[in-house]
Amino acid sequence: MKFIVSSTYLLKQLQVLGGVINNSNTLPILDNFLFDLDNNKLTVSASDLETTMSSVLDVDSDNQGTIAVPARLLLETLKTFPEQPLTFVVEDNNTVEISSNHGKYALAYADGAEFPKAVELANPSSTTLVGDILATAIDKTIFAAGNDDLRPVMSGVFFQFSPENLTFVATDAHKLVKYQRTDVTASQVAEFIMPKKPLTLLKGILAGSESDVIIEYNDSNAKFSFENTELICRLIDGKYPNYEAVIPKENPNVLSIARNQFLSSVKRVAIFSNKTTHQIRLKIAGAELNISAEDIDYSNKAEERLTCSYQGDDMQIGFNSRFLTEMLNNLNSDDVSLEMSLPNRAGILTPIDGLDEGENVTMLVMPVMLNS
Amino acid sequence: MPNDFPLRKIIHVDMDAFYASVEQLDNPDLRGKPIAVGGSSKRGVVAAASYEARKYGVRSAMSSVLAQRNCPELIFVKPRFERYKEISHQIRNIFYEYTDLVEPLSLDEAYLDVTVNKKGNPSASLIAKEIRQKIYDTIGLNASAGISINKFIAKVASDVNKPNGQKTVNPEEISQFLEELDIRKFYGVGKVTAEKMYKLGIFTGKDLKQKTLEFLEGNFGKNGSYYYNVVRGIHTSEVKPHRIPKSVGAERTFNENLSSEIFMLERLDHIAEELEKRLKKANIAGKTVTLKIKYSDFTLNTRSKTLAYYISSKSLILETAKELLYQEKLQNSVRLLGISLANLNTEKKEKTTDKESISVQLKFEF
Secondary structure, eight states, rough: OOOEEHHHHHHHHHHHHHHSSOOSOSSGGGGEEEEETTEEEEEEEEEEESSSEEEEEEESOOOOEEEEEEEEHHHHHHHHSSSEEEEEEEESSSSSEOOOOOEEEEEOOOEEEOOOOOOSSSEEEEEEEHHHHHHHHHHHHHGGOOOOOTTTTGGGEEEOOOSOOOOEEEEEEEEEEEEEEESOOOOOOOEEEEEEHHHHHHHHHHHHSSSSEEEEEOSSSSEEEEETTTEEEEEEEOOOOOOOGGOOSOOOOEEEEHHHHHHHHHHHTTSSSOOOTTEEEEETTTTTEEEEEEEEGGTTTEEEEEOOOSSOOOEEEEEEEEHHHHHHHHHOSSEEEEEEOOTTOOEEESSSOOOOOOEEEEEEEEEEEEEO | OOOSSSOOOOOOEEEHHHHHHHHHHGGGGGGTTOOOOOOOTTTTTTTOHHHHHHHHTOTTTTTTTHHHOOTTTTEEEEEHHHHHHHHHHOOOHHHHTTTOOEEEETEEEEEEEOSSOOOOOOOHHHHHHHHHHHHHHHHHOOOEEEEEHHHHHHHHTTTEEEEEEOOEOOGHHHHHHHHHHBGGSSTOOOOOHHHHHHHTOOOBHHHHHHHHHHHHHHHHTTTHHHHHHHOOOOOOOOOOOSSOSSSSEEEEEEEEEEOHHHHHHHHEEEHHHEEEEHHHTTTTOOOEEEEEETTTTSSSEEEEEEEEEEEHHHHHHHHHHHHHHHHHHSSSSSEEEEEEEEEEEHHHHHOOOOSSSOOEEEOEEE
C-alpha cells in the first residue's frame, strides 16, 4: 500500500477529523486515524464510538488497503512540514514509512480491521440545508444546553423538523433557547436530540459555508454529509421536555432596550454580585430600568440606571447575571425586548431587529427569587 | 409529683368577656344588659358576649341570627378594635410592673412568668390577685387568673373560677387536678379531638393518663406526645415575651355566598392586597400559601402549597392562591375566603444558622 499526498492538504483534513478523537480512550485503537485507500481515493476516519467522522481525500495511488495510524504522532509531524508531497508506504514490519523532502519517518500502524465500523443508517429520512444555517442554529442554541448527567436529554440540542419549519431547542432548565427557521423545511415531521460534541464539530466546520448539508436520521443515529465529509453520530435517547409548556403565554410587562447598553450594564453590575448566586436585580418603573447587585458578605454594591421603553406594571425581578450575559452576548441585534409576567416566571428575551427573513429566536430565562 | 423540671410560677390572665366588658365600661347604658359585640346583620357573627347574654346561651362565634333568637333583648354593638387594643395595652403595662416575661396570646389573654418578679413577691397567687385588683382599679374591668407551674395548667386553671376569680394549682395538687379534668377542658383539645377521645373511651384526665404514649401517638400523631405529657403536668414551653407569629393571614366573609370562581378571584385580589399590606408592615415573607374556604354550610376546606422561596408580594400570593382555588372543584357556595402565609422567614432565622439571605434560582417545570 502506497500513496502520495500534499502535506498541507492532508494536515487540514486531519485537523478537522482530529476533533472527534478523545484525549483518553478506553479502546486504544481510537487513538488512530483509519486510512482506507482505494486507488485515488483515501478515506480518513476518526471515531469516539459515539461519533464517527470521515473525509475523502484525493491522493496519488493505484493501491488498496486499510491501516490505522497513530493520530497524535502523525498530526505533530505534519504540522512541522512546509507544503510538499509526502509518500506513505506500508512496510512489512507493521510500520508505515513517510518520506518527505527532509527524510524518512516510520510509524507503527494497527490493522485497519480493528477499527470500529461506523453504523449504517437504516431507512433514514433526510433534509437538506445550507451549512451556514446549520452552523448558526447550533451557535444560537448550544450554549444553553445543560451538563446534567441525570438529565441526559437536556445535554443536547433538540432538532424538530416539520414541513413548516425547522426548530432547534436547547435548555439546562434555567435558560432555554428556541431557534426557528421557517425558510427551511423538512418533508416529514421528525424529532431527535443531538449530543453537543458532534454539534460543536459541525459548527466549526460549517460556519460561513455555502455548501449544502444533507441530514439523514432515524431513531438512533444521524448522518451529516457535506462536500467530502460525513459525520455519523448516535442520538441522545429519551424524550425531550415539553418546552412549549414553559413558555409563558401572557406577558404583560414588556421592556425594550439597546442590547449593548443593557449587556454592559449587566456585566458591570454583576462584578458586585454574590460570587455564588451571581444574582442581579432589575427594577423597572416607568421608563427607567434599575439594575443592582449586592454581595452582603463583602459589602459590595452596585446600581445603575438605564433609560428603556417599558409597558406594564412596575416590577422587580432577579436574574442570574451569567445567564443574562450569555444570552445577550449570543444575540446580534441592536435592540432586545424582555417580556415578563411575574417575578417567579420566566422572562422572554427576543431580538427586535437584525434577523434574517424566516429566522426566529426566543430565549427564556428563569428568575432568581429575591429574598427581600 | 415526679418532675425533673425546675418549678416555675406561671400566671395566665384572662379578661372576662373582654370586648363586651369594654363596651359596657365605655357606655354605662349597656351595663347589666345582655350585649353582643359583632355585626347584627343576618350574616354577622358574635365576637364576644357579655355575661348577661351568656346566661341566654349566647356564645362567641355563634351566628347573630341564632344569638338574637336565643336572647331577644340582645343588644348588638359594633366592635371597636382600636379601643380594645388601647385597653389591652394598658393591661399589658400593668403586667410589666411585675415581670418582663409576658407572652400575650391575644388582646385579652396573656401568660406571665413570675418565678422571678420585679416585686420580689414569692407568692404567684398574691401577685395574680394584685394584678387583677390593679386592672379593676385602674381600668375597671374584671379579669380571671390561673396560677401553676406551667402554661398549660395555668391556662386551664384560669377557667375554673371564671368570671372574676382565680385558681392556683399547687404542684402537689396537679395530679389530682388534671385527673379530674374533663377532657374538653384540656387546652389543645377542640371539638373534633374531644369526639375522637370520647370514642377511645377518654372522658377525663384520668382516662387519658392510662393510655400509653404509643397509643396516643398512634391515634393523634404528633399531638399524642403532647397529650401524654400535659396530663402528667409536663409542659416545658417557655413564656416567650416576643412571640413570633407563625403565620400571617387575611380573610373576608361575603355578604352573599359566592358560587362562581370568577367572583372569588376579585375577592382574592382584595384579600391578597390586605395580606401584602400586613406582610409589609411586619417586614416578613413566607413560603407556604394556604387558601381557606368556608362553605355556606360552615364546613371548612384548606388547601396549601409550599414554594421553594419566600414571597410577600401581592402578585405572587394571588397567583398561588388562584392555583389553589382551581386545584379542586368547589363543593358548595362559599361564605368566606382567606389566604394565609406560613413558613415565615422569621422562623428560619431562629432554627438554622444559615445566612438569612438565601436566593433561589428557579427552574423550568419540566
